[in-house]
Amino acid sequence: MNKTAPGSDSPRSNVAEFSVSEISFAIKRTIEDTFERVRIRGEVSGYRGPHSSGHAYFTLKDEKARIDAVIWRGAFSKLAFLPEEGLEVIATGKLTTYPGSSKYQIVIDNIEPAGAGALMALLEERRKKLAAEGLFAEERKQLLPYLPRVIGVVTSPTGAVIRDIMHRINDRYPLRVVVWPVRVQGETCGAEVANAIRGFNALDGSQGIPRPDVLIVARGGGSLEDLWGFNEEAVVRAAAESMIPLISAVGHETDWTLIDHAADVRAPTPTGAAEIAVPVKAELEASIAQLGARLQAGIGRLADRKRESLRAAARGLPAPDGLLAMPRQSFDALERRLAQGLGTNVTAKRNALQLASGRLSPSRLSALLDRDTRALERFDRDLPRALQLVADRKREALNLRASRLTVSGIERQHRQGADRLQGLDARLGRTIELRISDARNRLDQRERLLRTLSYEAVLDRGFALVRDENDRPVKRAGEVKKGARLTIEFAGRERVGVIAANGTGTARPKPAARPKKPPHQGDLF
Structure with a gap:
């Protein structure tokens, strides 16, 4: 029976009272203790890649229900398969709740596709995506060097693959091999292979490790899951970006991975990759010996032909007197033409001189005299006024500066400048008179010449x-x-x-x- 406390309108209750936090954390502990680690099969929904913090948030759903999922940054970097929108996966993790929003969720530490069919679908979808970007285009592929000096191998250092490659290279053409050890299976396989390819491309020989002339990425056979690291997008992009020609030798002849499409050459087996990378030394030596013999024979035949040609040319050369006959005859002909040419040149010059003298008519001289007379009169009329104007402006500027300077030294310079200005003014007047006199003299000369040439x-x-x-x-x-x-x-x-x-x-x-x-x-x- 409920009772009412004095001074209170709410009835008393025997139900225990909890805070929101107590209830939320009690539910959290109950779910975590009851389920611990679980495997959930569902379709990825709402996946947009990792958050700026490095964590990934999305939802797993089926036809009847859905559950929130989160992958922390540390676990996300170790995943062998990354979630993709619409992909059916099997997620392994721990159920928990998020008290801040009253939701339960699964914290995933491992994720894998739901069956081989899903893997094939994912592989095909990834192949189409990378092909659309042009990573598999034939025009991107490089030619292999005919005789490399250093070969870089990306594979496991302890498997049979590296032994087969080394054995075949030593049999065919021994040279230096640099091995970049990687895991060829597991969660970190793809990242290690991609880093190895980029690492070989970054070498410049300054650290004692030579830069390879050709790369071999190799692994033995296995299931689709075993070879999945060579289907990762990072590996394909690293192979396509490699500036060093790359040979892919992953699995057996029937095994195909995405790196095979991006590589410059695909080998059916690791041993086949070694055979593609280097030629047979004995065959090269035999070919060189054959080419050397052909070269010697060719040089001999060429020397014989040149010797015969030289002898024929020597027989065809004329005597020294015959070589000089034509130049002598040409010299005599030019000597005879020289006197005639000089006379013709003198006549042409005389005609040109007469033509030029005919153009000096009295009317032409009269026109030039009138033009110079008008120019001289205009100069005589305008020059004194212009000079007076310039002198006045200079004098005003000098007076303005003199008014600003009160020290005795500046006054002395002012007097000196005034004296110099008067001297220049006097020199200018004399110069103008001389120029006018010279102009009048030239005018008188032209007038006398005009009278002399006039018919009057x-x-x-x-x-x-x-x-x-x-x-x-x-x-x-x-x-x-x-x-x-x-x-x-x-x-x-x-x-x-x-x-x-x-x-x-x-x-x-x-x-x-x-x-x-x-x-x-x-x-x-």
Whole structure:
């Protein structure tokens, strides 16, 4: 019978009272003590790979129920098989609870596929995935060296495989063999084989261990589970990335693993791998001896042919006088052509000089004189003003700086600068006067030259210029037609118009007015 305590509205109860933590941990201890280690078969669901902490969280389920699963980081790194989404597995571990969310779960320390069928399905799925990445492509495969100096072998150091490989190599062609010992079965097999392949590729010979010219990854026969380490993704990627040519010799001839697809060459057995890696020394020696004999015979035949060719060439060579006959004849011909060529060259130069002198007309010189005169006038007009402007700017800048400097040394420099400026100003004026004088002298020279070359100077000496009605000069009497209107120009540009009586007769004078236009425009009758 429940009773109510004084001052309280809740009834009393004989049921024991527990905290949430006490109940949660009591359930945890009960489940762990009751089940201990269990094996659970189910399908992996919600797997996204390991967490950033290294732990993996997912769910195992069947058609009726599901259970949370966790793999701690330490156990995850030791797993022979990694969980994959949708894969049916058998998980071994311990049941426990997580009080923080009131859930029970299995802590897995080992996981394996549920049967050989699952292994084959997983193998096929992995093969398709890696093939899609191009790891099995033929264009990635390398050629094996014909005669390697060092062979690297990745296998167990205590099995029969290494003895078979060493025995066959010593029989065929003894050379140095470097063995990288690994486990060829078990949980750590795949990681050790991948590390061995990458380790051989990382060698550079600086640590006393030579870098192999070819690698052999070998193991004896076994079941699918025994060979599973050579199907791991890490091993396949290491084989595909190897810069050293790699021979895969895993299992018997009927056994195929994923490393066989990624290797450059697959051997049916470890012994076959040794036979592929090295040739037979005796066969090489016999081949070299045969090639040496052929080489000696070939050299002898070549020497005979060269000797005969040399003798034939010696018989075909002409006498020394015959060799020099053609050059002598060519020299004589060139000597005869030299004088003619010099005369032709002088004539061409004379013609070019006459052509150039014809271009120096009075009108051309007059145009150059006018251009230089205008340029000189413009320079004479603008230069003093520009110089005065520059001098004013310099003087203002100097005065501004002088106003900022009050010490006596700076004032002395200012006076010196002012004196120097006055001297430069005086020199500049003299320089301008000299340049103007030189320009005027050149202008006077060109003007005198223009007058000398002008036809007016010829008229001043008593000659006259006859022009036709088109104001063109008449050079010969035969060019005058009867009745043609002519203009005769005398010195001082005085002109007289006449009409020709006949082609060569006298002309009737006709007074003409003084021209108001330039001489080259003619007169009107």
